[in-house]
Amino acid sequence: MKQLVRLFIGVFAAAFVLLFLAARLNTSEGYSGKNTLTIYNWGDYIDPALIKKFEKETGIKVIYQTFDSNEAMLTKIAQGGTTFDVAVPSDYMISKMKQEHLLIPLDHDKLPNLKYINPRFLDLSFDKGNKYSVPYFWGTVGIVYNPKMLGGKKITSWNDLWDKDLRNQILLVDGAREVMGMALNSLHYSLNDTNEKHLLQAKRKLDALTPNVKAIIGDEIKMLLADEEAAVGVVWSGDAAEIISENPKLDYVVPKEGSNLWFDNMVIPKTAKNIEGAYKFMNFMLDPKNAAQNAEYVGYSTPNEAAMKYLPKDIRNDQRFYPDLDKVQNLEVYENLGKRMLARYNELFLEFKMHHK
Amino acid sequence: MKKKIGANIYLIAVFIILYAPIFYLMIYSFNSGGAMHDFKGFTLEWYKEVFHDTRLIVIVLNTLVIALLSSAIATIFGVLGALAIANARSRRTKNMLLTLNNVLIVSPDVIIGASFLILYTLIGIKLGFTSVLISHIAFSIPIVVLMVLPKLQEMSPTLIDAARDLGATRRDVLTRVVLPFISPGILAGFFMALTYSLDDFAVTFFVTGNGFSTLSVEIYSRARQGISLSINALSTLIFLFTIILVIGYYFINRKSVRPNGVGMRQ
């Protein structure tokens, strides 16, 4: 008994000492008090040096929190118990958040650097007039592949993936819209198709792909492809850029049947406490030099026109990641298909996962 | 004699497998190559990075505070719960309590997280330290109950009756007879609660917010680019620290147990 009591007293004492230490460290770093800004972003989606720079310039302390899917972010913000000042959702999620009144309309006077953004990336269907959001990064979905492992073979289209030689060589990203979109595109349908017949056709086509699929995974896909665990991967362009910088033998292609064009934009959620700080941060990130630095670090494509000249030439001119959007056909933005359709996409995707070789 | 060797080999094999991934992590924490494959050369760079990363250290401290506090509090609640179940008179009440008890163990973390999130929204608890602590206490309680209950059940009622007959008060019975008898179960419960808390990712992921984070959530969000080896270095440090703590605790404890003369059969 004595021992038990002693143990528990020890545990509580240790906990409080640690709590005290944590609090001390937090205040010494300035993470408590009013002058903080909470940013809710994708994991590893900003150059940490930029956060440091922003803190130095403005005296605001940044708390950086991450999410792993648009939906997880939505859940947290809709819950209301959080105080995120800036968030970075994707296109279809922005229109959804707009519908659910979770965003604060932006005052463009406080965002003078918005003028540097390429007009192509403004005034898009998910947010007309950029009332609620400003562009952060953009990109495509495509195929990254290892010509060495494929004996020099080139991949140019989605339909190449069904090649019998690719048995057990394909890694797919774990996203219903991406994988279903790939199948729909390979059948020359729109990746926003809602026709049940077309969807079933796409699902059957996916089932036929099963022998070639090694795994359907999340972010580990980058590591596995760079390590040559598999020869082919269906990934987002930014991930592809990262993989290629790790292993230059790989190549990236946007399939000729068409693909997805996506945007991640910065918004101010309703839960924001430090709105002035949020504007400062957004404007800071729109600054051409900062945008270029961020794009170089993260590997995704920047929508910032003026930032292009700060990027190294080989990045700027890389058609794989900065394609001339006027020339590339068939790139579509995801539309918000509504809950019911999204559920249908996911259902079919789940059935595809359960389909055995 | 032969049997003994066989037994030792079996145990050694089990331990090797249990520790293999951990040693793997530890070895690569010294890799100058920067990834968990292709050992290029020895470096201490990752350890340096850990000590310079104040945010990471704060998160480690947070994780430990949550784990220690939640498992201690959960143990207290759990012991009370086990006593309540053991003392329940009808078998039906007992079974019902047990079933309710186990709901949280079997529910996928995602459901627990989601339903707690809704609950906190309804009650109006802000997301952060408090919500995480409460959640960890809540999901650790049932495992403590499960660890303590068998000990209580195997305690013979005559023991309590005897104590009563000798004039012990209810308090005495509890502190002098029952609790000492079930203390191995209580300890096991505490350690399991600690395990659950340190291991949890999904529930914390749901109920955390406002800059508060635990190690598993932080690792998850840093894992997007493949885990940085500084996380390996950190895990190595934590692991060595706990091993020293556990072994130290064991031997100190053993010394203080001996004089009590709890005859250990050898």
Next chain:
Amino acid sequence: MQNRTRNIYLIPYALWIVLFVVAPILLILYYSFFDIDGHFGLVNYEKFFTPVYFKMALSSFWYAFLITAICLVISYPTAYLLTKTKHKQLWLLLIILPTWINLLLKAYAFLGIFGTYGFANAVLGLFGIGPKQILFTDFSFLFVSVYIFIPFMILPIFNALEELNPSLTDASRDLGASPWTTFRRVIFPLTIDGVKSGCQAVFIPALSLFMLTRLIAGNRVITLGTAIEEHFLVTQDWGMGSTVAVFLILIMALIMIVTGIRR
């Protein structure tokens, strides 16, 4: 007398049950009646009894059963041998210790160990067996799941074995029973409660594993847990997710009743 003591113990525990068990169950039950458009009805339940979910439930059961069985086969001898060692409490702690290292990290370590150019294949290579695909197979999934659950199986069995009165096994031996008979007739029946709680502690969570199904099995294994996670986090179809959860809770209750009756 007994009655009064019970009430005192019951209060904090009952409070916990009401707040963190009953309330969430009711919430989940409530949500399970709403379809994705927010209409009240039994749509989700109808959907659950379609072949897709039935197949998923079956495969979850199958894998959970395999994981539990393998865990038991490995853990029982381990627990038994541990009770015979000198510093048994210390060894037991060392069995639990690996669970304190973050699961995600261990999963990543296994990704490295089982990879095409990983440690396991290097060892196979020494024996002249060419690189095999280990990752994203049933084998790797079972291996890692068993790895994770073993401590949760060893602990209760170890406790049960510890409580075993040694004079019983001595008596059995003195009466001329072979070690095997002693085990079958004396040791195993007396530790059956530990085995039962170990199986519960493994089987039920194994039904709803989700992170490993993606990381180690590459989504080639789909469990009920995966479906729930997807419905809550991706489709935002909380109704359907809740419906699957309701079934998991029912299954759990059933298992508890079945294993509880014989006590």
